[in-house]
């Protein structure tokens with residue numbers, strides 16, 4: 001799937017990651033699972049026949065995944081369980097509200113040596129251990145959907161049981177679809193607020209800029225093209241120059257000019273405080289999701 005590089009680059013990545021040839025089961029086959037699968041296949045880190053995607057009920061979704069990626073996506077219950085049992089790496093990728101039940105089911109069939117990788121917001125390593133056993137190595141992560149195009153960023157933390165090789169493999173899995181930062185587990189809720197949910201803030205800003213551009217007389221296509229390239233260019237400028245965003249902003253803001261007028265208006269409408277409050281609330285919500293999963297485990 002990767003057209004513009006010599007085959008030996010893919011082979012080097014495959015060797016470095018240790019993922020190639022490993023059986024991967026995605027327990028949950030929604031947006032986030034698809035983003036990772038697509039990224040892994042595009043980077044040729046593994047092959048479609050090594051991947052099984054499992055959901056609860058949506059057969060049309062499974063058919064779409066089979067035809068889009070050539071992965072295994074069984075619809076029959078026994079085959080789903082077999083795939084979970086047989087996988088060397090199981091990626092937990094259902095919504096937090098569905099996690100307790102799914103983990104309970106997995107706890108009955110888990111076998112030693114399997115590596116569990118969770119992408120579930122809020123779900124703590126201790127809660128996973130309670131159901132599947134303390135001997136199972138667990139990787140808790142917070143990726144984002146930009147993994148689809150290899151531009152994701154993922155926060156990662158490990159339980160004590162994760163071996164150095166498994167740490168390297170899990171990190172390589174997410175580096176294959178972007179960049180990865182290892183953080184202490186409690187910081188994953190902050191990562192969720194910054195980069196897990198973050199693409200949505202950028203899209204929301206784009207929505208508002210496109211709508212405002214249209215109000216100012218641009219047609220929809222022009223407003224979209226100008227907005228998207230502007231945000232892309234701004235992100236690339238921060239990376240390419242290494243300068244602080246505040247510094248780059250000052251270079252755009254001529255004294256008494258249009259940008260200053262706009263930024264003052266944003267400040268008057270509470271933009272900085274709004275962003276800070278929004279992200280604090282996202283982090284808090286991640287904690288609440290974790291709490292509610294643990295309450296579900298207690299009531300079982």
Ligand SMILES: NC(=O)C1=CN([C@@H]2O[C@H](COP(=O)(O)OP(=O)(O)OC[C@H]3O[C@@H](n4cnc5c(N)ncnc54)[C@H](OP(=O)(O)O)[C@@H]3O)[C@@H](O)[C@H]2O)C=CC1
Pocket residue numbers: 027028029030031032033054055056057058093094095096098101102119120121142143144145196197
């Ligand atoms: N979307 C995002 O931007 C990000 C999401 N995440 C995390 O990823 C996880 C998944 O999110 P997302 O992909 O958006 O969610 P989706 O709703 O798109 O997908 C959830 C998937 O889980 C499946 N599922 C639910 N319960 C079970 C079960 N008991 N057994 C098997 N499959 C099950 C669903 O199947 P069915 O449709 O058949 O019910 C569906 O395929 C969440 O925990 C979220 O916190 C993390 C980072 C970013």
Ligand SMILES: O=C(O)[C@@H]1CCC=N1
Pocket residue numbers: 121192196197
């Ligand atoms: O909104 C959510 O809960 C998930 C976690 C981060 C992005 N999507």
